[in-house]
Amino acid sequence: MYRKIVPLALLATLAGCSDSQDTIKASFHKAAQASLDTRYPHCFVISSFPTKTQDFDVHGTNKALHALAQVGVVSEKEISRTEIPARLWSPARTDIYYAYDLTDEGRKYYKAGAGLCFGKAQVTAIEQFSEPSEATGQKLSNVTYAYKIIELPAWAANDQVKASIPGLGQAVASNAAPLKETRTLVLTGQGWVDDQLLAQ
Known part of the structure; x- marks a missing residue:
């Protein structure tokens, strides 16, 4: 019986690639959550x-x-x-x-000055991302992530309320059917950041 022998150096390289992917996904997760935290609680x-x-x-x-x-x-x-x-x-x-x-x-x-605002967005998964690349002197990646809305008041699940407030039905259902969005993240000295936050 013959066994295919994989050199230890190659195993280390493969493990390193996996670790690198996990590390960058963790960084994207942190950046995505930071972006959502600036938009929630949402004023419905x-x-x-x-x-x-x-x-x-x-x-x-x-x-x-x-x-x-x-x-x-x-x-x-x-x-x-x-x-x-x-x-x-x-x-x-x-x-x-x-x-x-x-x-x-x-x-x-x-x-005050806004309205009735509630809910907290929580990233549930990094779905996909483009290979980080240089553009306009910055390293960028387009990242698609899934998230759900938690900490909603009990009355938000009322059928009449959901039907009368745009977007609330999707927010309530997001535990079972997560919402998704794609954002451009930029690598800065403080890590990855949503480019929309840099523009503010």
Whole structure:
């Protein structure tokens, strides 16, 4: 019986390559987490308080606030109701305006000048990355990683709330179906850093 003999030097080289890959993935993991930490808690609902129903609600805030009132994050009080008769181009409708303010629960997540912000992103895996290469005098790598959103309040899982707030459904489901994104990382004197952070 013959055995293929692999020189010790080659074994050491192969082990070194594996260690190098693990080391660089660990560095990318750290950089990806640092990038996410600057973006979370995420402000899912942009609004100041107290506030009221908006006439031109481009971002769907009225719907979000109404849903949040049902789970105790904000208070909701009707302030006016107007019956609009049918016209040639539109059916009859009732316009209801509400006043909203934060409850004790809502104050836990309110960030002045931003809105209701919550959740923490956690990197779960480095999916793939390009071989680090020189460009514009810097060493760069495009890194794709998966992450999940943790530390969400219990009411975030409410079906009406998820349906009314863009992106919240995906955040809630991310434990089972991690989110993914690709970022360009730059090697600096302090290690790998998201290039978007360097631009700030």
